[in-house]
Amino acid sequence: MIISVQKQDFDIAKVSQQLCDGRKDIGAIATFTGLVRDLSQNRDLVALELEHYPGMTEKSLKSIAQDAMQRWDIEDAAIIHRVGKLKPSENIVLVVVISAHRKAAFEACEFLMDYLKTRAPLWKKEITRHGEHWVEAKLFDQQAAEDWK
């Protein structure tokens, strides 16, 4: 399992290879990458600032990954979440799931994204040309996480 909260960028291909290294039982790799997109009211986003709870965020991501490994027939998973100041089109988060079967890989990957968005202590602040403000939690995300129950 790879769990990391970090400032530096990640490489999807390298993380996938790391998870699969030396294994011959993997038939499916599903990945999801979340990127900074300008959702500010006036389309004047300069950067997102990501804050986390050192220690708890990592534990929380690990527990979400363990949850997925119990619920689906998957072999391993990686969650990498960046923090600090991130510009539009930069990577924010990477989820990788490896499995023998594609269905399990897809489902677990989507589950991990839905869960981390509502369960892991991470907060986004929008820094625009006209000021800063904290992003509000979305009802859609809450519902997406509830749907897995």
Added chain:
Amino acid sequence: MIISVQKQDFDIAKVSQQLCDGRKDIGAIATFTGLVRDLSQNRDLVALELEHYPGMTEKSLKSIAQDAMQRWDIEDAAIIHRVGKLKPSENIVLVVVISAHRKAAFEACEFLMDYLKTRAPLWKKEITRHGEHWVEAKLFDQQAAEDWK
């Protein structure tokens, strides 16, 4: 749109970057990679040999990608399928979908995999230490494709 049937390997990160190049409206990248796994009866797979219908396979993949772009709110997609002799743990197929939203990216990516498995003219032959034989089409795959209707 990136559509390719090729012998050489691909790099998930590079293909994703190529699709997203210069765009600031992308919030989600979903990818799926299919790998050679030993499913032979005696676990003695030496390689898979992938055959295609030059011309028709490419057209068919393009039409599946266009179908996905009409059905989901996605911005672009890539399908790369390898042919020739591939050893266990080598990459076979890559699907990448980029979108503003994660739900559409996940769904379209899974749809593309289900559809190409049952619609694109590609055939797998298992080369084992004890002989060769063509892989049989799976009912599960047919059902998975039907479920999108």
Added chain:
Amino acid sequence: MIDLLYFASLRETLNTEKEQLDLPLSINRVADLKKWLAARGSDWASAFSRDSNILVSVNQKMASDDSMIRDGDEIGFFPPVTGG
């Protein structure tokens, strides 16, 4: 003339990858062509029998027994696909 292409297990069973045919006058649809090919003998008979699960394309588009065939067409025959 029509072009006929055979793929995968079918190509091996029939020991034929491609051939050109002067389109017999009696052949208007895929079903006619399959009947005509089945008449070639044992391997062909079973490959093109009514209950075989063989697929067909006309000019690189998926087709069916009812699809029309015209001079100059490219017809592909192949087993159910197993890519991905």
Added chain:
Amino acid sequence: MIDLLYFASLRETLNTEKEQLDLPLSINRVADLKKWLAARGSDWASAFSRDSNILVSVNQKMASDDSMIRDGDEIGFFPPVTGG
């Protein structure tokens, strides 16, 4: 002693990132602590009011108003999460 940590918008509103407290005898549960903090005045009062949507963790695990607090605990307060 307990450690109190505040995050994101809450950290800014309260202008406090962390503090240490001698645990008052009257505080056994998270609900008691919130009441005690709310008594500090305006910003604190609204942040820890009954209808605020503030979240709480005890020793880095998600907790609720009923969760017990013991000496040495680390308590985190934060708004609904918005990562991913």
